[in-house]
Amino acid sequence: MIAKIALKSTIRHKWSSLVLLGVFAVATFITFWVFGFSNNFASVISSSTRETNGDIVIKSEFFKTQEVKVLLKQLNLYEIKYRRDIQIMISSNKWSGMKEVSDFDIVSLPKTKLQQGKLPEKNDEIVISTMFFKSKFNVGDTIFVTTFTPDKVINAGKFKVSGFGRTPGYLITKEGMELLINSDKYSNVITVNLSKNLPSRNEVKKARKEIEDILKLNKIKTNYVTDYYTEIDRMNVFMLFFNGLKIFLLAILFPLIGAVIGALVWIGVYKRRKEVWTYVSMGMRDGKVKKLLVYEYLFIAIGGIIAGLAAGYLTCYIAEATDSWLQFTYLMNIPLVAKVGPFDLLLIIAFIIASVSVWVRFPLDKIIKVKPFSY
């Protein structure tokens, strides 16, 4: 009954309700994008997974693949893969610059979803990674690639863009790489899986040390070594940062929303004081009057949440459809996408509802406790 009256009252005072609805909608929209973009940013940075990089990854200078295979055989590791990650200079009319290209074993890549096109099949095809940069190229574009072979001689090749998407890097086929570096004997990246299932932290640490020692003993200079647990720990730091950012935002918004809601509610209830006093004079208890008004503001808050979320999802859809990116630093762009999970949604809704419940009470108490028609 009270809910019905509250709803009717909300509709009757449509202009003040709309203003408040707008405030709630804006607050919901801001929290939606901050939460969503933080999640997206975290997922872009945490790009290395066990499927892509195994338990241990070692990047080094070029070594003879066969020689290292023999050396590592003694460790009886479950699975060892060799590939090449090389620096290339891209030359084209649309864009020129340095990038890294890999000859990932396409089969072992996780289900790679390309924005457009397909994974490279021929030796002169290349996939452009849009992990950190928007693609300057379209499918079918021709680019020239120059690089140094293991013998330190410049080689160049013409490649056709077969697709682009959020791949671990620019990708070419194994045969394409061998033509580019003019050799099928050299590799510079080793990925190791210690077992089918995830090994323990100690097992990974022990195996990593053993591999590093063997390579050092054989004068193979490593440039970068990491393992699954090191990456997980790194990601946890980022996740901690982004979760902290969300809590910080809520802590900032709470008093801000409170101040705005408190002011608007005070103005609104002050204007309607005669209506409120009429309820009191008619014998309605203070608690019930407060309940009636809180219900009104809760309905407005729910309307604001729906409007804010709708605006959030709509802007997210438009940003994705128009392939919009945000310049994060001069080195990196991030796609303008909000990824809001069910927990984040619940948190946003709970936050707005809590704001209403807390901040609406103070001005209401003020009006209700005063002697009716005293001013």
Place this chain on the structure above:
Amino acid sequence: MKKTILFLLTAVFSVTAFALTPQEILKKSDDKFIPDIFSYTLTIESTNDEGKMTKQVMDGNKKGTGKNVLVTKEPKRYSGNVSMRKGSTIWLFFTSNKKIMKTAFQSLALGEVVSYGDILASELSFDYDVASMDEKGADYVFTLKPKEGHEGYAKLIVTIDKASLLPKKREYYALSGVMLKISEFEKFEFNDKGKVVYVKQKYFDPIKNRNNFVTIENIKELSDVPEKYFNESYLQYIGAK
């Protein structure tokens, strides 16, 4: 008879002593073109797709073979950036992030056609061996291959004027046979002693259909360049100077 034999022997000996190997001719050409230790100003001009001209001016110091350092003066936003060649490594220092890093020889200098290797590794005899030499009219035409362990183009075809031993043209090729760029020496100027004081070079990239004009001027021979200029840890201080 004895006098005749003696004369003939002297003549043969003299001819063989003065006949230079192709590698020696290349070295002589490098020496003619570039002094051993000197300072200079290098300018790279290019035109982008919109027709806008960009210009970079750098002050350089070279010491012997394999040591060369350039400090950017213009444009102002890159002023203080340093690029340095030491042996087979090129180091870069950026004032924007105060970072020192290694880069590949083929990394493009900001002029888009010219690479760091092109402007810092200018003595071909240091990095390349002569695979073959032809004579075409008034020119020598060398085909060069990189020395083992030296970074470089898979093949260079270099045209040198026989009379002056100054370079006329260089063609740069990748291992796959793709021509990466052509450089033509458009102008030389000399001082009273016949030493080169000004060089103008045009680089053309057939893939991007773009030109860069490189000018080397204010060439002054020096007695020495401080060794610290070729220490990568010191680059940030050179830029500040």
